[in-house]
Amino acid sequence: MILARHAESLFWVGRYLERSETTARWLEVASRASMHLLPEDAAVEWSHLVEALGLGKLLDDDGKDRSDVVDFLLTSNSPGSVRASLEAVRENLRVARDRVPVELWEAANRLHLQLGALAVRSSFDQPHEIFRTVREGCQAISGVLSEAMPRDEGHAYITIGRMLERSSLTLRLLTVANQPTTAEAETIFDADRVLRSSSALQAFRRRHAHARDAITVTSFLLVTPDLPRSVLSCLRYLEGRLASLDQGARVMESSQVVAGRIRSGLEYGDVRSALEDDPVRYLRELRRAVDDLAVTLGTSTFRPLGEPNMHAQFVRPGRSLR
Amino acid sequence: MSRLFESYSQARGFDEAFDSEGRPRPLYSKIIDRFSDLDADDLRRIEVVVADEFRRQGITFTVYNDDAEGLERTWPIDLFPRLIAAAEWESVARGLEQRVTALNHFLDDLYVGERAAVNDGIVPEWLITSSKGFERQAFGISVPNGAHCSIAGIDLVRDANGDYAVLEDNLRNPSGISYVVENRAAMVKAFPRLFENYTVQPVDQYGEMLRRVLESMAPPSSSDRPNIVILTPGVYNSAYFEHAFLARSMGVELVEGQDLLVDDQVVYARTIHGPLPVDVIYRRIDDAFLDPVSFRSDSTLGVPGLLGAMRAGTVTVCNSVGNGVADDKAVYPYVPAMITYYLDEEPILPNVQTYVMWDADQRAAALHRLDELVVKPVAESGGYGIVIGPHATDQELDECRRVIEADPRNWIVQEVVQLSSLASMSDDHLEPRHLDLRPFVLTGARTEVFPGGLTRVAMKKGSLIVNSSQGGGSKDTWVLAENGTR
Numbered sequence: 120m121i122l123a124r125h126a127e128s129l130f131w132v133g134r135y136l137e138r139s140e141t142t143a144r145w146l147e148v149a150s151r152a153s154m155h156l157l158p159e160d161a162a163v164e165w166s167h168l169v170e171a172l173g174l175g176k177l178l179d180d181d182g183k184d185r186s187d188v189v190d191f192l193l194t195s196n197s198p199g200s201v202r203a204s205l206e207a208v209r210e211n212l213r214v215a216r217d218r219v220p221v222e223l224w225e226a227a228n229r230l231h232l233q234l235g236a237l238a239v240r241s242s243f244d245q246p247h248e249i250f251r252t253v254r255e256g257c258q259a260i261s262g263v264l265s266e267a268m269p270r271d272e273g274h275a276y277i278t279i280g281r282m283l284e285r286s287s288l289t290l291r292l293l294t295v296a297n298q299p300t301t302a303e304a305e306t307i308f309d310a311d312r313v314l315r316s317s318s319a320l321q322a323f324r325r326r327h328a329h330a331r332d333a334i335t336v337t338s339f340l341l342v343t344p345d346l347p348r349s350v351l352s353c354l355r356y357l358e359g360r361l362a363s364l365d366q367g368a369r370v371m372e373s374s375q376v377v378a379g380r381i382r383s384g385l386e387y388g389d390v391r392s393a394l395e396d397d398p399v400r401y402l403r404e405l406r407r408a409v410d411d412l413a414v415t416l417g418t419s420t421f422r423p424l425g426e427p428n429m430h431a432q433f434v435r436p437g438r439s440l441r
Numbered sequence: 442m443s444r445l446f447e448s449y450s451q452a453r454g455f456d457e458a459f460d461s462e463g464r465p466r467p468l469y470s471k472i473i474d475r476f477s478d479l480d481a482d483d484l485r486r487i488e489v490v491v492a493d494e495f496r497r498q499g500i501t502f503t504v505y506n507d508d509a510e511g512l513e514r515t516w517p518i519d520l521f522p523r524l525i526a527a528a529e530w531e532s533v534a535r536g537l538e539q540r541v542t543a544l545n546h547f548l549d550d551l552y553v554g555e556r557a558a559v560n561d562g563i564v565p566e567w568l569i570t571s572s573k574g575f576e577r578q579a580f581g582i583s584v585p586n587g588a589h590c591s592i593a594g595i596d597l598v599r600d601a602n603g604d605y606a607v608l609e610d611n612l613r614n615p616s617g618i619s620y621v622v623e624n625r626a627a628m629v630k631a632f633p634r635l636f637e638n639y640t641v642q643p644v645d646q647y648g649e650m651l652r653r654v655l656e657s658m659a660p661p662s663s664s665d666r667p668n669i670v671i672l673t674p675g676v677y678n679s680a681y682f683e684h685a686f687l688a689r690s691m692g693v694e695l696v697e698g699q700d701l702l703v704d705d706q707v708v709y710a711r712t713i714h715g716p717l718p719v720d721v722i723y724r725r726i727d728d729a730f731l732d733p734v735s736f737r738s739d740s741t742l743g744v745p746g747l748l749g750a751m752r753a754g755t756v757t758v759c760n761s762v763g764n765g766v767a768d769d770k771a772v773y774p775y776v777p778a779m780i781t782y783y784l785d786e787e788p789i790l791p792n793v794q795t796y797v798m799w800d801a802d803q804r805a806a807a808l809h810r811l812d813e814l815v816v817k818p819v820a821e822s823g824g825y826g827i828v829i830g831p832h833a834t835d836q837e838l839d840e841c842r843r844v845i846e847a848d849p850r851n852w853i854v855q856e857v858v859q860l861s862s863l864a865s866m867s868d869d870h871l872e873p874r875h876l877d878l879r880p881f882v883l884t885g886a887r888t889e890v891f892p893g894g895l896t897r898v899a900m901k902k903g904s905l906i907v908n909s910s911q912g913g914g915s916k917d918t919w920v921l922a923e924n925g926t927r
Contacts, residue, residue, distance in 0.1 A: 120712045122700050213499070214676050217688035217695040221498070228499050272713065364713065420713045 121218070121272040127421040128214040129273050131207065133280025136260060139204040141288050142172060143253040146192055146201075148315045150246065168192075171295040172288075174199040189246050194238040201253055202234055208260075220267045223260065230256030275360040282357035283413050286350045290406040292316055293337050297398040308333035313340070317348045334394045337402075342385050350405070354382040374416045381408045445476055445484070445871050446864070452873040452903065454859035455603040457523065468524050471638040471926065476521065481869035487520055488866070490631040500623055500682060517914035518624050519865045520632060523876065523896045524639075527923045533597070533605055533880070534890040536789030539780060541593045541882040544612060544767050546783040548589035552579045552763055563782045564775045568799075571850055572772065573820050574613075574765015576728060578735050582751050584761050585658050588884040591759040592651070592723075594894075597878045598793070599861035606791050606858065608877065610773065612764040614725055617895040618881050619683035622647055622690075624917045640925040642892040648690025650883060650891065651723075655691075657885035658757045659720045667720035669693045670710060672701070674726045674742045684725050698726075703746030706753040722747075722758045731762065770819040770853050771797065794856040798849035807854040808842050815855045816841045829905060831857060860905055863916070865898055875899045876916065877907050893918040 149168050153161040165188040169178050177199055178191055194202045209231045212224050233256065237249050268274050296313045310331040314320040317340055327335055343349040358378045385405075393401040451459060458469040465473045495515045525533070550557050551569065559566050569575055594615025596608045625644045629636065652669070659667035673684040675697050688695035700711050701719065709716035724731065730740040735748040750756045766772060774795045777788040796803040796814075807814060811830050818826040828841050845852045862873035880894030896916040897907035907913040 120694070120710070120714065120717050122694055122696060123711045123713050124697065124700050125694075126713050210676070213681075213685075216685040221689075224499065225497055229497060232496070 121276075123421050125215040125218060126272065126276045127417070128211040129219070129276040130280040130416070130421070132211045132215070133277040133282075134284040135204045135207040135211070136257060136277075137281045137284035138288070139201045139208065139253060140257040141285070142192055142199075142201050142204065143250050143257075144318070145171070145292070145316050146189060146246070147250040147254075148312055150189065152309075152312055167295050171291045172199060173291060193246055193249055194234075201249075202238060205231055205234060205253070205256075215273065218273050220263060222263045222267050226256070226260045226263050230260070270363070272364060275364050278360045279357055279416070282353040282360075283409065283416075285348060286353040286357075287406060287409050287413075289317060289340060289348060289350055289353075290402055290409065293340060294399060294402040294406065297333055297337060297402060308336070310336045313337075319346055319348060322346055333398065334391060337394055337398060338390050341405075342390055350409075351382065351385045354378060354385065358382055373419050374412060377408070377412045377415050381405070381412065444480060444869075446473075448870055449864065449872065452862040452875065454601050454875070455599055455861040456873055457599070457603070457861050457863045459864075468526055468921075468926070472522065472524065472635070475635055475638075476864075476871070484520055484866060487631050491518060491520070491627045494627045494630060495623070498623070500620075516620060516623070517900070518627065519874075519898055519914050519916050520628075521864045521866065521871065522628065522635065522917045522919050523863055523878075525893065525918065525920045527921050527925060530892065530920045532789065534892075536605070537595055537880055537882050537890045538888045539784065539786060539789055540595065540607065540610070540776065541590065541884060542888050543780040543783045544593070544610065544776065545588055545590055545884060545888075547779050548612075548761070548764060548767050549583075549587040550783075551766065552589070552761075553581065553583045553587075558779065558782055561782070563778050564772060568771060568775075568850075569766055572766045572769045574728075574763065574767070574769050576763030576766070578748060579761065579763030582748075582761060583754070585660065585757060586884065586886055588658060588759075589761040590764050590767070591654055591658055591884050593882040593884070594879045595882060597790070597880065598858050601859050603861060604791075606793050607776075608793055608858070609770070610768040610776065611879075612768040613760060614727065615879070615881065616680045616683055616725075617879055618647055618891075619686040620915055621881075621891075621893065621895050621918070622686070624915060628917045638927045639919065640922040640927070641919040642922055644891075644893060647881075647891060648687065648692075650889070651687065652691040652693070654883045654885035654889075655721050655723055655759060658759055660754055660757055662755065663720035668710075668718060669721045669723065670696045670701075670719055672696055672698065672722050672724040672726060672744075674730070678725075680725065687723070698730075698740075698742045698744050701744040701747075703744060703750050706746070706750045706755055708744065708747065708750050708756045719756060722756060724758055724760075728762050728765065731758070770817055771850060774853070793858050796854045798845050798852045798854060804845070804849060808845065811838050811841060811854070813857065815857055816845070817853050817855065819851055819853060827906070829857065857905075860899075860907075863898075865914075865916070867902070872902055874902065875905055875907065878918065892920040 145168055149164060153164055156164060166175075169175055169188060169192070172192070174192075174197075177197055178188070191197055192200055194200060197203065205227070209227045212219060212227050216224050230252070233252050234249065237252060264274065264277060292313060296308060310333070311320065313336055314323050319340060322343075323336065323339055327339065340346070340349055342351045344351055344355075346352055358375065361375045361378060449459075451461075451463065458466055458473065460466055492515055495518075500516050547558060547564075551559070558564055559569060590612040592615060594611040594617065596611065597605050598608045599605055622644050655669050656667055659669075669691065670693055671684055671688045671691075673681060673695055675681065678684070685695055694710065696710055701722075702709050702711065702716065704716070708719045708722070710719050726742050729737045730742040732743050732745060732747040733740045734745045736743070747756075747758070748762070751758050751762070774792065774797055777792055780786060780788045796807045798804045798807070812833070814830045816828040816830070821827075828837055830838065833841075841852075845854075860875035860877060862875045864871040865874040867874075876896050876898045878894050878896050881891045883889050883891065896918045898914045898916055899905060899907045900914050
């Protein structure tokens with residue numbers, strides 16, 4: 120058995136873990152790219168990044184120069200920062216500490232301590248040490264998850280959280296990348312950056328040596344079955360873990376139905392035509408469906424006996440426990 | 442001897458490692474040899490390894506101060522271990538078993554039985570009914586094995602002759618066992634060579650032992666694999682680490698009040714598959730917060746209806762409610778009489794000499810020489826509110842006299858116990874520090890004493906206050922196996 124509350128905490132462990140890792144990777148890609156840009160173009164790029172993370176409201180419109188954004192997203196106390204996300208991982212793990220491997224808590228705790236030490240002395244000019252620390256720390260956590268944790272219900276919820284967050288973020292990235300960037304409504308699709316941000320550049324090159332257009336890249340990240348960050352892979356994996364939980368529990372069925380519907384749309388639908396038609400609308404609808412899945416999961420399993428009380432996307436769960 | 446012991450001068454009272462001539466006691470000679478091979482830098486390196494080990498696992502405790510903000514500190518442990526010889530421990534353990542057995546008899550007699558001890562004048566009735574820990578709601582709640590207190594922590598001290606005495610009983614929510622286990626794990630890792638010449642009784646079996654005890658506390662109606670949970674106030678409680686530790690080492694769920702519900706006098710846990718019945722709750726929240734229907738209605742930590750389920754006998758809550766009456770410091774002076782009364786045995790472990798303030802003669806005598814005595818409020822724990830006469834100002838003592846006269850029921854006065862001491866690191870050398878011992882006594886089908894316990898150490902020379910909330914530290918406590926020295 121697993122307590123509904125523990126299931127919820129572990130779900131958020133998965134989401135925040137994915138979010139920290141992804142935010143750090145996107146930042147790393149963006150800061151490398153922005154070195155070759157004029158300051159005004161760089162500012163546009165940074166604002167796209169913040170928008171893709173869904174944090175636009177949190178950052179003042181006038182503050183989006185490089186230093187502010189990196190600091191804001193990396194080490195600030197703002198609820199969207201990597202540091203805050205990792206703190207949320209640790210706090211949620213603390214809640215469910217008795218039912219995860221000791222090594223998992225230790226890996227999260229170590230990363231938290233390392234980042235705390237780095238944030239004190241590292242200025243925005245040297246964020247790469249932080250990027251590396253976060254990347255390696257998250258990889259260590261993933262390693263424990265994969266090698267030391269039994270495939271029990273707790274593991275399922277962490278995975279479900281990760282896959283939901285990963286597909287949601289990939290869809291956000293693609294939505295922003297496909298948006299018209301200039302007044303003439305012309306889309307400049309930065310294939311290189313989108314692929315790098317999804318750790319998919321090498322894989323893409325090997326399969327599509329010549330085409331680098333928006334539709335090919337976008338559909339590559341949506342439906343490539345063997346790419347760990349494609350939305351289809353995430354949903355398949357997620358659906359499988361949901362099914363593993365379904366041991367006579369009716370509450371689970373609704374989430375499985377929702378997940379299956381989105382997955383089969385991607386798997387059997389005509390994704391290319393939908394993208395040719397109106398990419399932004401299609402991607403937005405997909406993301407809304409994924410977000411709805413999170414809500415269904417929350418109302419049907421975490422709080423089956425009470426009022427739905429899903430955390431707002433960027434509210435740190437640790438706080439609401441006080 | 443090395444520089445570590447160069448400036449070692451014995452404190453008042455019994456030194457556990459050196460005799461009055463300053464010669465190493467045989468029990469400690471190998472430990473002292475080992476430390477003599479080392480210098481302060483070696484020890485500091487080991488200390489860093491231990492501290493890192495604790496920080497890595499997040500083993501910290503929270504100190505609350507007047508600013509309301511809790512401070513998180515890593516657990517302080519001193520590297521010089523405390524040793525107890527097998528024969529000595531055997532006698533202490535028998536004394537603890539005897540005492541806790543009698544206290545459980547008393548609680549069962551009081552809440553479930555005929556109140557024989559009260560009727561026979563062993564403990565005054567008015568003292569019981571005026572106790573803050575006395576709980577009328579507990580009447581008629583019987584528990585399997587008569588074990589109202591399944592987990593007890595009994596604080597022991599050693600007097601000037603090295604003899605053990607009971608300073609305090611903790612029969613409600615004694616904490617500290619996780620530090621016993623983690624101290625040992627850290628010492629074995631950081632200082633393996635120290636163990637070379639000794640055979641030390643292990644401590645990592647606590648989870649199994651507790652699980653066995655809790656299983657034996659399941660209601661008769663439950664299956665032979667009872668569903669056990671630990672009830673915690675939550676992640677912000679200062680002992681949360683310990684709660685999670687216990688859940689992990691027993692392999693049971695760690696629940697909060699919001700995870701449990703009572704339906705038709707049965708307790709259920711809210712799982713992802715719906716409600717699942719619970720048989721035994723090891724609760725780590727206080728009586729007052731346990732059930733908002735029966736106790737504090739503003740409690741959000743507890744479970745509405747829990748007391749009704751206990752009364753119906755569908756669930757066992759360990760420890761049971763109302764135990765505070767038996768570890769009330771005002772009732773403490775009567776425990777030796779309980780032992781004789783219920784067990785017809787002589788108490789093996791004595792109390793510290795205690796004067797009750799509601800007795801006019803004892804009060805007059807005590808107030809007259811308060812500067813030589815210790816004043817304790819009966820309802821506080823954690824070392825709060827204690828005034829040590831020899832260390833107090835005249836003004837403080839006058840204030841004590843005033844509050845004692847105003848409410849004699851609320852105070853006891855004890856002879857100063859010159860706590861025993863043991864070598865402990867201070868800067869770059871070893872100095873004697875006073876210490877006490879909290880062994881843990883578990884009661885299910887029978888009463889068992891866990892080997893050793895938590896040794897708490899005062900952090901300042903001469904200080905008699907060892908509570909971690911007051912800046913005290915700890916030591917790994919070794920109960921040796923028979924012929925445990927090589």
